[in-house]
Structure formats: structure tokens, C-alpha cells
Amino acid sequence: MERRWNKLGILAGGGNLPARVAEGCAAAGAPFAMIRLSGYADEATARFGGEECGLGELGRIVRVLKNEDCDAVVMAGTVRRPNFAALKPDWRGAALLPKVVAAARRGDGALLDVLVETFEAEGFLVIGAEEVSSGLAVPQGPLGRHAPAEADLRDAAKAAAIVAALGQFDVGQGAVVCNGFVLAIEAAEGTDRMLARCAELPASMRGLEPDEAEGPRGVLLKRPKPGQELRVDLPTIGPETVRRALAAGLSGIAVEAGSALLVDKDRAVELADEGGLFLYGFLPAEFDG
């Protein structure tokens, strides 16, 4: 990786992305300090040491970053919708609280924007997880052995338009479309639960055509919301997404190339290849009119 900073603070939310980012740093010999967000960060991040801070303890987070001589910050992993009543803000956090609460009313995206602003005001460089671990960003085209068919690309285009239309409401990054029929739209439940409910839909909802054999059909599409702060909360997929897409009987997963992350790539591609599922990185120009 080409570094624009000396030492990176990793603010770790949920999921396995923070551990991947730390591994990316370690592999490149790039110094880092982990800050685990209480109630969000995965147990797996504990092996990288560092402090555990509450999301409301913004003053303390900034202090830890400075004590560790960090000059850059990456927010990695999911930090969904905090319970403000349980935030226990420190002085700095409390000063920001009205702004954070107002932002949260507009959705998760707005909430993260406030954190980015705060770190930048303190002189930190805020970077995206894909910059630390460039192997995480999904490239354009098919990954693995399978590629989308014409009908899959039509479904993906419809799903792409839906996520784009919802962007103004700061909701979701995903939708599932099968034969032109919208099976599911992601909101607060997240991608995994959305796929779980697709698996429960009766087969008749897939809308197979009279001359069509039963078989995998339908596309999960994930892309950033329009106007989303791309350095935080990028749409992320991994082996678990592939497993659930297979269980839902889908034919593939499409994500916006360069703006979505694939964690545990080798394992994800292996599972997709075995299951006959395509993984496809699309360019916005392919679908946006």
C-alpha cells in the first residue's frame, strides 16, 4: 500500500472487516493502533490489543489517537444506530450530542458524517478501509468462474436503480430482484437477514416462466447510497453473504466495483464457484441511465 500517513488508528465496529484491515496493516509493516467500540467490535479484534471506548466517548477516542501518535483514522465495521440513552457520553461527546442526535434522525450515513467531520477538525486524515487493504475492493467484472447472464444483468440494473432511488432517505444499500420482481429491499435489518427472508419466500414468488426449469435465479445487489461518505460504511460482502445468497436460491451477487469491499476473498470466491454463483463488480455506467 502507498501510505499517505504514518500511523493509523482503526476505529473498530462490528463484523470481521476491522480485523482484515489490521491484518492488511501488519502485512505491509504499517503501524496501527486499534480502538474497539464497546458493544460493536467483534471479539476477534481483541488480539490486536488497544483500548476499548464507548461511541459516546469522543473526547477519549481523540485522546487515545493522539497518545498513540496516530495521524490517520479508518472507521471499519458496522456501527448501526446507537441507543443514545445508553451512550454515556464524555465531555466532548456530550458537546457533540445534539448534532449527533439530529444527524441520526436522518439515518446512519448522516451520523457517520459527523464523526468524519470531528476527526478531520482534529487534524486526522480519514481514510477508507479499501485504501489500507487494496485487495478488499471489488474489481470490475466477474470474480471467480461464473458470470451473470443477460437476465441477471436486467435484474441487477433494476436493483441498482432501487438502491439509488432510496439514497435520498439514507436507507439500505441492498436489494434482491428476481425475474424483474423485487423480492426484498434492505433497511435496518441488514443484508444477512434480508437474504434469510428471501430463502423463506414461496417458490411461486420467484416468477418462473412457463418454459423455465427450476434453478437458481435472482440477484443480490449492493452499492453505496448516492452521496454516501465513501470512506466509512462501504457495502461489504464476504463468505457469509455467499452462503446466504446460495441458500436463498439466487444466481449471483453484484456489487459496485471499487466502492464495495469483499472480505475473505479467496474463501468467498471458492464458495461461489462451488455453488455456481456469480460474483460481479459492476460500473455505475453499466446500469445508471
Add this chain to the structure above:
Amino acid sequence: MERRWNKLGILAGGGNLPARVAEGCAAAGAPFAMIRLSGYADEATARFGGEECGLGELGRIVRVLKNEDCDAVVMAGTVRRPNFAALKPDWRGAALLPKVVAAARRGDGALLDVLVETFEAEGFLVIGAEEVSSGLAVPQGPLGRHAPAEADLRDAAKAAAIVAALGQFDVGQGAVVCNGFVLAIEAAEGTDRMLARCAELPASMRGLEPDEAEGPRGVLLKRPKPGQELRVDLPTIGPETVRRALAAGLSGIAVEAGSALLVDKDRAVELADEGGLFLYGFLPAEFDG
């Protein structure tokens, strides 16, 4: 009811709406014939007699309507996404099948439009369920004892905008918004399952503010898709919707006045009153800018 027809054919899909429509006719002394759609119509409709037809047997459906001397048709109840492979179309149905399949690719709304066209081409008057049983249409304002607060109306306005934005994709008629945060958007799963998953969301996702007591919060909003054929597939709520909204911890349900149906109104209002839930009929002008 003021009737513009002599005898009504009730094409019965799923749910309890068809039985309510038949009861409405019976109460008004208006003649009707029931046609139950195989695989969709509820057992409860069997007591009204009449034929059972497949959705693909359009020729037979038209024949039955003519034999029964019907001059009007109402499509009542849900007919979601048929499995075309299992349709077993008759001659008439088969002739329409390519058109139906193409329409279905665009969604349920387009599919129902084809049926409306077919009945109208045969000279039948196609009417809406609310015309038969005017007590079903939700009036403007609060129903029952509870009314929405300011914050509820803000949530309802956001949900109304989301359903409107999704209309072009022929998807969903419902969304749940809580404190400005979009908890769920309805697609193929239907309103009941959408509410069930809201009930499963962790409390922290409700986004309570620091000074706020825990309590019911969030609004289920249902309205027709823009451009939806209003005589079929109107958004419908009933006691079960109220029960599920209460279980999901919501503060109320808002539906578009005059364009949504409330079945078993007395029971629904009673349950809402007991549970502290508001039922509110909104006018589009209240929310659409």
C-alpha cells in the same frame, strides 16, 4: 351502496377481504356470484358457494361470469406473483399468457392491469372493493381514541415519500419509520412479515433520544403505489395488522384516506384503542410536497 350494476362477480384472492365484500353485498341485498381462485382464495369464502377457477383459466372465468349474468367484477384479496409453470392455462388464458408474463416481469401491479383490461374488453364493469362495501375505505383523520403526535407525522411523511419513490419499480405499499430511521421497507414478503421483523430488531435500532422514555414509537405507513390501478389490490389493513404493529412496538398506523381498506373495522379499532395505537387516514396533500 349506490349500485351502477346488476350482479357482481367477486373474483376472490387470499385474505378475508373477499368474504367482507360478499357480506357487504348480502347486507345490501345486492346479487353476487363468487369465483374462488384456486391456491389463493381463503377457505372462508367457500360458504358463499360459486365456482373454483385457476388464475390461468381466464376463458372459464369469463364464461362463469356470463353464465351467472354478472355485469360487473370486483377483484378482492391478494393474488401475488403466480407460478406460471403451474398455471395450467385454458385457451383464453394461453392466448393472454405472453402478455401476462411480460406484465408480471414488471411486477404485480402490471399483472393485475392485464386482468382489468381483459374484463373490460368483455364488457364487464370493473369496480373496487370499497365501492361495494363503503365502510371499508379508511376516512381522513384519526380512527379510534388515539391520534398521531408531531413526531409520528414526521415519521409518516418520510415513509409516505419512500413508498412514493418506489412506485416506479412496482414494489411494496408499505414502510416503517421510527424517529426518522427507516426500520423496514415492504417488498415480496408482505406487511405481516415486515412487521414481524420490526418486532425482532434490537431496541437500540429504534434510536431513542437521550431524554426519551422507552415506549411505543414508529409508524407503519401504507398507501397505493403511484399510478396503481386503484380498483384492485388496494392497501388493506385489519385487526391482524394492528396486533402485529403493537407487537413491533409501534405507536401507530397511517394509511392513505379513501385509497386503503380497513377490514373488520370495529375489532381493529378496539384493539388499537386498547393497545394505545393510533390509526390515521392521511390525505396525500399532508405529506406530498
